[in-house]
Amino acid sequence: MVSVQTDIHIDRPREEVAGFAANPENAPRWYVNIHKSQRLDSGPLGPGSKVAFTAKFLGRELNYTYEFVEYVPGQRLVMRTAQGPFPMQTTYTWTDDDGGTRMTLGNSGSPSGFSRLAGLVMEPMIRRETRKDLQKLKAILEGDSRRWPPGGEPH
Template sequence: MVDVQTEIVINRPRAEVAEYAANPDNAPSWYVNIHKSQRLTAGPISTGSRVAFTAKFLGRELNYTYEFVEYVPGEKLVMRTAQGPFPMQTTYTWTDHAGGTRMTLGNTGKPSGFSKLAGLVMEPMIRRETRKDLERLKSILERQSA
């Protein structure tokens, strides 16, 4: 089992951070490994929305679809995929923090087709990558306000 929680404080209002981060069209700009996102569901993002992503992980290109299973604008977003060798749930939460926003990015999943050892190796890699993702998001949003 992999369970990685990473957080960062972004010096921007919570509504702004949440709106940008929850918009899948922005994912390739702040996720280090995501190269493409495509909405599969028309209309605004809501519970039940589906988005296809193309990412590079461990030197391989992966295509997967996330379904939004919970969405409370400005507070929480939970996405889940059951595809591929590593079914994953990704959770974003946003809270007010000292005039800015604390964003937590959580990834949980259970590798299938991998040994338990692969999960142990993947957890620090996922932690390192999500730290880079959040730092990039912070940079983008704080630079926009400058």
């Protein structure tokens, strides 16, 4: 079982942080490894909404689909994928925090077969990548391009 949870304070209102982070179109802007996202359905986001992502992880390009299983705008989003050798669940939570927002990003999954061994190596890598993702999100929303220039790395 892999379970990683990271959080960050973002000096913006909760509704703004949650609205930006929950919008699948924005994922390639703040997720370091996601290069493409596409809604697979129309209408408002909610349970049952599906989004296809293309990401690069461990030098490989991965294509996967997440389904929203819970969505409370401004508070909580839970997405899950059951495909592939590494089924994952990603959870976002947003809470008011000292005049800004505390965003928590959690990833959990149960690798099977050979992936079970990879899971031991993947947990610290996932933790490091999610920290980068949250730092990039913070820089975008707080308007500090010096901390994360487009296409660049954090300083």
